[in-house]
Amino acid sequence: MTMEQEISLGSEPHAMFVSYNAFDLILGELVPQMQEVSQSVYGHTNPARIEQLGWRVGLAIVERFGSTKGDTLEIMKFICKDVWLVLFRKQIDNLKTNHRGVYVLTDTQFRLFQRMSRPTPSETIAMATPYLEFPAGIIRGILEALGVKASVKAETPGFPTVVFHITTMH
């Protein structure tokens, strides 16, 4: 049985559906809201809080939709295909691994960037960073829920590409 069959994201016969647009509108507001809250509660923006929100969502996705174990590469493929497709309506474009615990995932059209106006190169990093924390947290949460401890670092080499560097720990 493949990972895709074991963890189904919404293909259950009795699943309820809502509009993806409603979901997209919520996704688009998560980061600005969390930043506003951090600012008012802690007096500064706090990217770790956004990462944590993503992590919660990642854990919840596995809790709700499946709890199987495959090898780490299978789990990465599941994230790249199923999870990304259902969350962001596209798959991760590229998955590389050194087969020694390091995985590099590249999304060349990251969805949460779509609503942002195209920043100048010097603004890019500062503006984009909080938006990267959310999916990085999701990946870390899913991996953790499936038994893989990992650190996930996200960066944007150029708008609207995002690269996730995942280092698994043994």
Add this chain to the structure above:
Amino acid sequence: MTSKPLKAVGEEVWKTKIDKVNAELVALTYGSLVAQLCRDFENNYDRVNEQLDKMGYNIGLRLIEDFLARSGIGRCSSFKDTAEVISKVGFKMFLNVVPRVSNWSADGKTFSLYIDDNPLADFVELPPQSENLWYSNIYCGVLRGALEMTQMQVHAEFVSDVLQGHAATEIKVQLLQILKDEIPAAEE
């Protein structure tokens, strides 16, 4: 208004023009956000409610364009029409539920939406001592923001919620004034 019954309009839009996603995914994402807000505000639920309302307001401002484009709904002739459109087309098209519209005030300016099957509240259990938390308060903001974009200034608030052990989930919507045709100032 279109000549077709609104219920049929809503159903047709839902069937033919909407990209759909598993409701549980949306519910768990929203739930993660509410949980995090409760932590950040140290269970000050008034502030959580306020933040959810604000978030909804921002969404409402953006959502109306998509709503009008997909539904083809034109200007409503009365606030009663507006209420029916919100329920049968708006809620239907975004959340696939049709809240009951009822409890009209004598002056026709206040009504209630009863949401029997709240998709956001699936599998939700509120923490103890959270009587002040209106978990789905984002709806109030969405209504306020979307209606403001169509020149109606409203106040929307939760009256009761089955999550709080109440018999029904009820949002009261009150028309405050009809705005003049101008671009509303963005709220920050």
